[in-house]
Amino acid sequence: MKKDRILIKLENHEHITKEALDLLYSEKYELFFLENDNQIFNNKHAKQAKAILVRGAFISKKTIKYMPNLKVIARVGVGIDNIDIDTATKTNIYVCNVPEANFISVAEHVLSMILTLSHRLIPGNTSIREELFDARHQFIGTELMGKTIGIIGFGKIGKMLAQICVYGFNMNVLVYDPFIEDSNLLKVQLLNSPEAIYTNSDFITLHLPYTSELHHFIGEKELKKMKKTAYIINCARGGLIDEVALSKSIRNGDIAGAGIDVYEQERPPKNHVLWDLDEVIVTPHMGASTSESLSRMSLGAVEEIIRVLKNKKPKNALNFNDL
DSSP states (O other): OOOOEEEEEOOTTOOOOHHHHHHHHHTTOEEEEEOSHHHHHTOHHHHTOSEEEESSSOBOHHHHHHOTTOOEEEESSSOOTTBOHHHHHHTTOEEEOOTTSSHHHHHHHHHHHHHHHHTTHHHHHHHHHTTOGGGGGTSOOOOOTTOEEEEEOOSHHHHHHHHIIIIIHOOEEEEEOTTOSOOOOTTEEEESSSHHHHHHOSEEEEOOOOOGGGTTSBOHHHHHTSOTTOEEEEOSOTTSBOHHHHHHHHHTTSSOEEEEOOOSSSSOOTTOTTTTOTTEEEOSSOTTOSHHHHHHHHHHHHHHHHHHHTTOOOSOBSSOSOO
């Protein structure tokens, strides 16, 4: 019996857990590991693949059209802005993600940025390494207790973060999400617009998908409404914040700083406008990069592929559920 082929597209040191790969091998699938489109278009076996397993690499219209036997594209993660979902849908191909897999890790990453910024850990670390012990009198932090955090986007990550802030730090939590009607958290205030978040929050964190409509959701106008002592965090998707406007706002003292894990251009340019700002913490899109999260994401995506190739309905199809 001929084995079903699965294309695994990984680039830039991405990897899938051994546990997930072992599951595919145990099901007797034939796996092809390729890094870029040129390798795909020059590989006749890849053309015959029935599934694609992908993390951050782009799956373009050309790639999808090249693979006439394709049934499912499974994303090891949540966001699918790296996949041409319109083309997949038109050609009756499932696009699946793993929404239950990484929300704990991302929420913790956001919180770590908030704590690092509020307690001035980066300048403190730098100072003592430079033998400037008296810098402890210069870098004065602030407590989280009693402060207000504004959460824009109240999915699994936003809700997890809200629970930590309410019950762990006794913070005030403002939430804006037009698709949520009930917070199920007594101390969370749901808002009809994000305006009160801009003007009242000590910390603002974004948990939105990226779409063309949400491009530069936070720009110069929104930044000017914020407290001068406020910090903004983006561990969601690049492009939600106008990075040039953010840099200008921080340089002018309009807000206190930012924690950024995602960027309009990934990889970011060497001379990025945020790099020389001490008030900004930056990380390389690693909010979901914990061993626990990667294990759940890898297994979850692999299990979706197996379901589809066994003619079963996937759990998390993003484009349709009636094929």
